[in-house]
Amino acid sequence: MAFVAFGSQAPAKEQGPSKTGRVALFLLLPGLFYLALFFITPLVSLIITSLKAPSATGAIGRYDLGLEFGNYAYAVTQYAPQIFRSFSFAVLATVIALAISYPIAYFIAVKSRNRPLLKGILLTLVVAPFFISFLLRTFAWKQIFSNDSLVVNVLKDIGVFGADSYIIGTNFAVVFGLVYNFIPFMTLPIYANLDRLDLSLVEAGSDLYASPSKTFRKITLPLSLPGVISGTLLTFIPISGDYVVASRDFLGGPDTAMIGNVVEANFLRIQDYPTASAISVMLMATIVVFVSAYVRRSGTDDLL
Amino acid sequence: MTRFSLGKYLLPTYVFLTFLFLMIPIGYTFAFSFNDSIKSNIIWRGFTLDNWLNVCDQAGVCGAFGNSLLVAVIATAVSTVLGTMIAIALVRYRFKFRSATNLLLFLPLATPEVVMGAGLAAQFLDFGWTKGLTTVIIAHVMFTLSFVVVTVKARVATLDPALEEAGRDLYASPIQVFWKITFPLLLPGILSAAMLAFALSFDDFIITQFNSGSVDTFPKFVYTAAARGIPPEANVVGSFVFIVAIAIVIAVQVRSAMKKRKLLSK
Numbered sequence: 072m073a074f075v076a077f078g079s080q081a082p083a084k085e086q087g088p089s090k091t092g093r094v095a096l097f098l099l100l101p102g103l104f105y106l107a108l109f110f111i112t113p114l115v116s117l118i119i120t121s122l123k124a125p126s127a128t129g130a131i132g133r134y135d136l137g138l139e140f141g142n143y144a145y146a147v148t149q150y151a152p153q154i155f156r157s158f159s160f161a162v163l164a165t166v167i168a169l170a171i172s173y174p175i176a177y178f179i180a181v182k183s184r185n186r187p188l189l190k191g192i193l194l195t196l197v198v199a200p201f202f203i204s205f206l207l208r209t210f211a212w213k214q215i216f217s218n219d220s221l222v223v224n225v226l227k228d229i230g231v232f233g234a235d236s237y238i239i240g241t242n243f244a245v246v247f248g249l250v251y252n253f254i255p256f257m258t259l260p261i262y263a264n265l266d267r268l269d270l271s272l273v274e275a276g277s278d279l280y281a282s283p284s285k286t287f288r289k290i291t292l293p294l295s296l297p298g299v300i301s302g303t304l305l306t307f308i309p310i311s312g313d314y315v316v317a318s319r320d321f322l323g324g325p326d327t328a329m330i331g332n333v334v335e336a337n338f339l340r341i342q343d344y345p346t347a348s349a350i351s352v353m354l355m356a357t358i359v360v361f362v363s364a365y366v367r368r369s370g371t372d373d374l375l
Numbered sequence: 376m377t378r379f380s381l382g383k384y385l386l387p388t389y390v391f392l393t394f395l396f397l398m399i400p401i402g403y404t405f406a407f408s409f410n411d412s413i414k415s416n417i418i419w420r421g422f423t424l425d426n427w428l429n430v431c432d433q434a435g436v437c438g439a440f441g442n443s444l445l446v447a448v449i450a451t452a453v454s455t456v457l458g459t460m461i462a463i464a465l466v467r468y469r470f471k472f473r474s475a476t477n478l479l480l481f482l483p484l485a486t487p488e489v490v491m492g493a494g495l496a497a498q499f500l501d502f503g504w505t506k507g508l509t510t511v512i513i514a515h516v517m518f519t520l521s522f523v524v525v526t527v528k529a530r531v532a533t534l535d536p537a538l539e540e541a542g543r544d545l546y547a548s549p550i551q552v553f554w555k556i557t558f559p560l561l562l563p564g565i566l567s568a569a570m571l572a573f574a575l576s577f578d579d580f581i582i583t584q585f586n587s588g589s590v591d592t593f594p595k596f597v598y599t600a601a602a603r604g605i606p607p608e609a610n611v612v613g614s615f616v617f618i619v620a621i622a623i624v625i626a627v628q629v630r631s632a633m634k635k636r637k638l639l640s641k
Contacts, residue, residue: 092468094464094468095464095469095470096470097460098460098463098468099461099464099476101457101460102457102458102520102524103461103476103479105457105516105517106480106483106517107479109495109514109516110479110482110483110491110494111479113491113494113495113497114490114494116494116497117490117493117494119497119501120500120501174389174390175390175394177386178386178387182386182387187632191628193394195621195624195628196397196398198624199397199621200397200401202574202624203400203404203613203616203617204578204593204597204613204616205578206580206594206601207613208401209400210605211400211401211403211404212400214403214417215400217417251397251400254393304485308487309487309488312488312489312490313487313489314489315580315581320601320602330489331487331489331581334489335489335584338493338496344497344500347493348493348497351489351493351494354487354489355486358485358486358487359485362485
């Protein structure tokens with residue numbers, strides 16, 4: 072939603088000349104100062120921590136300031152599979168979520184346009200999952216797909232599954248859980264975009280004898296691209312850092328750990344702050360590069 | 376023509392099935408809040424209202440829920456005020472560093488939670504701050520702020536500056552103009568921003584886990600409990616929150632629909 076709002080409001084119109092810069096400053100400073108103190112400097116802390124060396128005293132969880140760039144090399148070599156897996160999972164889950172969500176967004180925005188009641192109900196249903204903790208929802212899937220569950224037993228009975236097959240702990244389960252959790256994040260921005268689609272443009276297409284599929288490809292889809300981009304970012308970014316779904320206590324197993332799991336384990340369990348920070352910095356850097364490249368290529372520089 | 380009619384029903388059927396799919400875990404969580412479980416809440420053992428009537432008997436659930444509420448209320452209040460101020464400034468005033476400001480506001484939205492969580496935790500370590508409720512609230516204000524700005528900004532942009540001018544023409548002081556004209560007109564935007572901030576804060580897990588130390592919030596309680604199996608009382612709390620939230624959403628929608636009808640009939 073956020074990306075939509077940023078994208079949809081073209082450079083804010085200056086309404087009337089500013090009376091005093093001082094008022095603007097008074098309005099802006101507290102919030103911006105807050106973000107500087109609790110968003111920007113933590114990123115700096117993260118970079119500083121990522122370069123720290125183990126304490127000379129040898130105490131666990133204690134580190135001295137340093138310039139240990141080797142921490143990055145260590146993190147990459149040590150956790151290459153998890154890093155690779157995170158990005159594959161994130162790309163795969165984002166693409167699947169897009170495929171599932173687009174028709175829903177289209178149905179709500181275009182097909183239900185003149186039926187406010189239906190539209191209201193459908194929109195409420197899209198956001199409904201937000202109102203129940205995603206941990207509970209993910210855990211519900213774990214139980215639905217657990218080894219003695221109805222689903223697994225039926226799959227075994229009809230012969231799709233072998234006797235010792237399972238779902239929980241597989242890559243499939245993790246991607247499934249990620250897709251499920253992020254469908255609303257994908258649907259809402261696309262909906263918000265399609266909701267503003269001028270249907271007369273679509274009509275013009277069909278008036279000019281374009282087939283429905285051609286009208287869709289040449290008119291609807293290109294016009295909805297900003298929504299698709301917002302949805303993709305809103306899905307891809309959180310997934311790339313998620314560690315709940317892939318956790319062994321939820322849908323993951325021994326071989327499904329993602330970057331988030333590595334950061335969590337290193338930071339909160341074994342207190343290897345430099346390694347955890349190095350991975351976080353790399354994740355952040357990748358996302359920034361990815362986002363700016365993606366946005367530039369797709370020509371929505373007004374994302375901000 | 377069969378293809379046409381197939382197409383006509385294909386999309387609604389698909390939408391219906393997908394919504395069904397979206398609702399499965401919600402229904403499951405709700406159903407298992409009534410499970411007469413003994414130790415783990417995995418197998419259905421029969422219907423009971425016990426979990427609902429004696430939620431707080433389960434150690435930790437109500438405390439964690441209370442913490443989540445407290446954090447969400449305070450964080451929402453702070454970030455709504457700060458965010459509304461920024462949103463007004465962004466739309467109404469010219470100032471230098473606009474693009475830097477936009478970037479600063481956009482970045483938290485584009486940062487994975489684990490990075491924000493670890494960064495803040497690293498900073499608290501450096502500062503030597505003990506993690507607890509305060510650090511959780513600090514973190515929640517930080518990550519909800521940009522969402523508030525975006526939501527309120529959308530509303531400010533729809534305001535007609537002529538209304539405020541009229542107020543000034545009638546010799547209202549700037550403060551009067553703000554409280555009598557601007558604020559009431561912005562209120563729907565501010566309220567939806569506050570609701571969004573509350574929901575985000577209440578449901579946050581990752582940033583919270585990095586910055587809460589030994590304090591439990593509800594999502595953190597669920598995460599920790601997952602290792603042994605989540606008790607049905609957690610399902611009760613989750614289902615309860617769900618019902619309240621849905622009720623609020625429906626009430627808001629009904630109210631705005633009624634308003635629309637009133638306006639049309641005039």
